[in-house]
Amino acid sequence: MQLEEKLMSSFVAFESEVDTLAPVHDVREKALKSFEKLGFPTKKNEEWKYTPLNTLLKEDFHIFSKHDNTIEFKEVKQYFIHDIDTFKIVFVDGVYNSFLSETTHEGADICLLSAALTQSKYKKVIADYFNQMAAENDAFTSLNTAFAKEGAYIYIPEKKILEKPIQIIHFSTGNDAALMLQPRNLIVVGKQAEVQIIERHQSLSSQKVFTNSVTEIYADQRAQVDYYKIQNDQEEASLIDNTYIRQEKESHAKVHTFSFGGKLTRNNLNFFHNDERIESTLKGITIIENKQLVDHHTLVHHASPNCESHQDYKGIYADTSTGVFNGKVIVEKEAQKTNAFQQNNNILIDDKATINSKPQLEIFADDVKCSHGCTIGQLDEDALFYLRTRGIPKKEAKALMTYAFANNVLESVQIPSVKSRINKIIATKLGVDLGFDV
Amino acid sequence: MLSIDNLHASVENKSILNGISLDVKAGEVHAIMGPNGSGKSTLSSVIAGSEEYEVTKGTILLNGEDIEELDAESRAHKGIFLSFQYPVEIPGVTVTNFIKTAINASRKAQGLDEMPAKDMLKKIRDKANLLEIDSRFLSRSLNQGFSGGEKKRNEIFQMAMLDPKLAILDETDSGLDIDALRIVANGVNKLRNENNAIVVITHYQRLLDYIVPDFVHVLHEGKIVKSGTKELALELEEKGYDWIKKGA
Numbered sequence: 219m220q221l222e223e224k225l226m227s228s229f230v231a232f233e234s235e236v237d238t239l240a241p242v243h244d245v246r247e248k249a250l251k252s253f254e255k256l257g258f259p260t261k262k263n264e265e266w267k268y269t270p271l272n273t274l275l276k277e278d279f280h281i282f283s284k285h286d287n288t289i290e291f292k293e294v295k296q297y298f299i300h301d302i303d304t305f306k307i308v309f310v311d312g313v314y315n316s317f318l319s320e321t322t323h324e325g326a327d328i329c330l331l332s333a334a335l336t337q338s339k340y341k342k343v344i345a346d347y348f349n350q351m352a353a354e355n356d357a358f359t360s361l362n363t364a365f366a367k368e369g370a371y372i373y374i375p376e377k378k379i380l381e382k383p384i385q386i387i388h389f390s391t392g393n394d395a396a397l398m399l400q401p402r403n404l405i406v407v408g409k410q411a412e413v414q415i416i417e418r419h420q421s422l423s424s425q426k427v428f429t430n431s432v433t434e435i436y437a438d439q440r441a442q443v444d445y446y447k448i449q450n451d452q453e454e455a456s457l458i459d460n461t462y463i464r465q466e467k468e469s470h471a472k473v474h475t476f477s478f479g480g481k482l483t484r485n486n487l488n489f490f491h492n493d494e495r496i497e498s499t500l501k502g503i504t505i506i507e508n509k510q511l512v513d514h515h516t517l518v519h520h521a522s523p524n525c526e527s528h529q530d531y532k533g534i535y536a537d538t539s540t541g542v543f544n545g546k547v548i549v550e551k552e553a554q555k556t557n558a559f560q561q562n563n564n565i566l567i568d569d570k571a572t573i574n575s576k577p578q579l580e581i582f583a584d585d586v587k588c589s590h591g592c593t594i595g596q597l598d599e600d601a602l603f604y605l606r607t608r609g610i611p612k613k614e615a616k617a618l619m620t621y622a623f624a625n626n627v628l629e630s631v632q633i634p635s636v637k638s639r640i641n642k643i644i645a646t647k648l649g650v651d652l653g654f655d656v
Numbered sequence: 657m658l659s660i661d662n663l664h665a666s667v668e669n670k671s672i673l674n675g676i677s678l679d680v681k682a683g684e685v686h687a688i689m690g691p692n693g694s695g696k697s698t699l700s701s702v703i704a705g706s707e708e709y710e711v712t713k714g715t716i717l718l719n720g721e722d723i724e725e726l727d728a729e730s731r732a733h734k735g736i737f738l739s740f741q742y743p744v745e746i747p748g749v750t751v752t753n754f755i756k757t758a759i760n761a762s763r764k765a766q767g768l769d770e771m772p773a774k775d776m777l778k779k780i781r782d783k784a785n786l787l788e789i790d791s792r793f794l795s796r797s798l799n800q801g802f803s804g805g806e807k808k809r810n811e812i813f814q815m816a817m818l819d820p821k822l823a824i825l826d827e828t829d830s831g832l833d834i835d836a837l838r839i840v841a842n843g844v845n846k847l848r849n850e851n852n853a854i855v856v857i858t859h860y861q862r863l864l865d866y867i868v869p870d871f872v873h874v875l876h877e878g879k880i881v882k883s884g885t886k887e888l889a890l891e892l893e894e895k896g897y898d899w900i901k902k903g904a
Binding site for chain 1: 701704705706707728737738746748758759762814
């Protein structure tokens with residue numbers, strides 16, 4: 219059976235597990251209709267031209283997992299940022315794992331979407347924010363909404379500065395054969411509140427797994443959101459990540475996406491501005507090899523005056539890997555004095571690696587500063603020679619150059635443990651010891 | 657120390673070096689002068705092991721060992737150092753981290769353990785003092801935003817740290833004002849001893865007022881057309897390169 223049909227026919231079974239009388243179920247039903255109408259995108263769809271889905275969608279994924287997949291902390295410790303104190307919301311095969319988690323309701327709600335969707339005290343927040351930012355005309359988002367049931371729920375009230383970061387980790391065990399996961403996260407950050415979040419999807423076996431994730435983030439006035447996505451999954455894991463961020467006046471939202479693993483990774487990262495003096499920062503480092511594919515589709519929608527956006531994506535592609543960068547910036551007529559910058563720099567290590575880079579600027583205001591730059595190249599031979607004359611072997615010299623190339627993206631990482639972790643992943647990925655810490 | 661015999665090298669089938677012979681002994685300073693395009697920088701790159709050039713004929717011996725088959729890093733491990741005319745910028749890697757990486761790479765190649773952190777720090781401090789380098793400079797990203805003088809001083813600092821047997825200084829005077837030139841030259845002079853050798857490549861004589869050579873060679877069209885002592889450099893300064901070109 220085709221995955222699309224299978225999903226449609228699984229909805230009845232899904233309904234038996236949720237409260238179909240809750241208002242949110244209307245949202246699900248509507249989303250299912252939308253998905254049915256849209257269907258999975260094909261290569262004919264301009265937005266999916268360079269990211270073929272046919273192989274992925276041919277897999278016979280299980281839609282529901284068994285509910286008894288337990289794992290020990292020591293087995294998965296390496297996937298946590300474990301040298302600092304953090305809140306943790308951990309899922310195993312889509313099911314919340316209380317043993318690995320550390321949630322709270324003191325001063326902020328850091329808990330589960332399943333609870334928020336069913337308990338009356340969250341009713342208003344759910345009514346106000348759930349599915350209010352996500353796109354209605356996107357097949358994967360609609361599909362996720364239709365099956366929305368579990369994920370992280372984070373509510374940071376006004377003026378609350380969360381003292382420790384939150385880790386959202388989705389493990390898949392592979393015990394159920396090929397599995398499809400659809401986590402749904404809702405994050406609401408109140409006025410002048412601050413939060414740091416680290417998100418990771420991690421497969422624990424070589425079994426195929428397909429995650430279609432949707433995260434909605436609302437940043438109220440002067441809120442600060444600092445979000446890190448660590449994508450370093452097994453080679454049979456595919457991820458479609460749909461993230462929607464709505465920002466209010468003078469808020470600042472930053473998303474760093476580190477893509478080092480997985481089979482197919484698609485990031486749809488969308489920012490919407492609701493008021494003035496908003497800052498949005500989108501940064502990414504992609505280092506992939508073999509037949510891996512990483513696709514970054516970004517959107518910054520400038521709708522109000524005096525806002526800024528900064529995009530900086532670096533990609534390093536080896537073997538026959540493929541990268542896609544599609545950076546869309548819309549500046550509405552009202553959005554005068556917008557500063558929108560976009561950079562995408564790429565290094566192709568091997569001749570057969572590919573990068574498709576496309577800046578897409580739609581500017582309707584006349585008093586703006588917008589720039590974009592894109593480079594595609596190989597490592598500079600003169601620079602390599604310079605390092606080698608200092609006694610640094612070719613392989614290490616390449617790693618050092620690659621590291622230097624990606625470095626300015628790491629500079630803006632605010633959590634030192636995350637920075638050193640990413641640094642280590644990069645070093646491992648490049649197969650060398652840099653000989654020093656950052 | 658360095659013995660070059662009838663060296664021919666080309667890039668993309670274009671011959672640049674056309675039979676160079678040069679003998680440099682420990683404790684000596686040799687200057688190689690010549691007009692633009694005479695092959696000076698090619699000679700230094702070929703000695704240091706650049707893969708851009710193909711050696712078509714001749715030999716390069718370092719302490720009697722043929723180094724032609726060795727890659728650039730192996731030559732560095734054997735004690736060859738090249739100071740670049742245009743040093744490369746490496747954002748995110750500090751001067752200190754870079755030199756640590758370089759020193760430990762050489763030690764590893766020689767089967768030694770990494771230099772203990774304490775010894776490394778002391779060495780860095782000593783050599784920085786020698787070259788009048790401020791400690792803040794050491795925590796800046798390598799060559800990024802450096803002035804011409806800072807870049808060259810940093811090259812000589814690396815030379816001091818790596819303690820090479822043979823140092824080739826390629827146009828170290830270019831882009832330097834007189835004060836920077838004096839500091840760089842003083843640094844080089846302090847590093848001179850009877851166990852190492854220095855080859856200074858320069859277009860102008862002025863650097864040789866500070867780093868006084870034992871021998872001067874004039875390169876023209878990929879060949880050494882004249883050799884002599886330091887007086888030859890003065891003669892060149894006076895008469896210009898046309899004098900050599902006509903004679904050749």
